[in-house]
Amino acid sequence: MGHRHLGTEHLLLGLIKLGQGVAVNVLRTQGVDLTTACAEVEKLSQLGSPEKAPGNIPYTPRMKRVLALAREEADKLQHTYVGTEHLLLGLLREKEGVHAGVFRALGVEPDEIRRDVLRELDPNFGATG
DSSP: OOOSSBOHHHHHHHHHHHOOSHHHHHHHHTTOOHHHHHHHHHHHSOOOOSSOOOSOOOBOHHHHHHHHHHHHHHHHTTOSSOOHHHHHHHHHHOOSSHHHHHHHHTTOOHHHHHHHHHHHHOTTTTOOO
């Protein structure tokens, strides 16, 4: 995209382009068309310079927040790793940014996504016994 930063839009694109994992499974279950999601990211993002950025590309402050939120989600679930599911939950908790605009445009409901992530991790989630 020609950006000289890594933001939440890049994280969302990365999750989608991965094409597998809990995050993609849940987005598909919710009826999110991944091709449309990528197009929305491009529509809402300003393209940068076509030249390759020199050196390391820094994270935006929002991206750092999302990564910290993802770590919190992993900790809450007592996971020793941060997976696509935690990254998606972190993105959902951050209400601003290109990714949030994409979610709004696609009608993504954060509470439903959270529920489906937890159900994907534990099929018995929410079951009463």
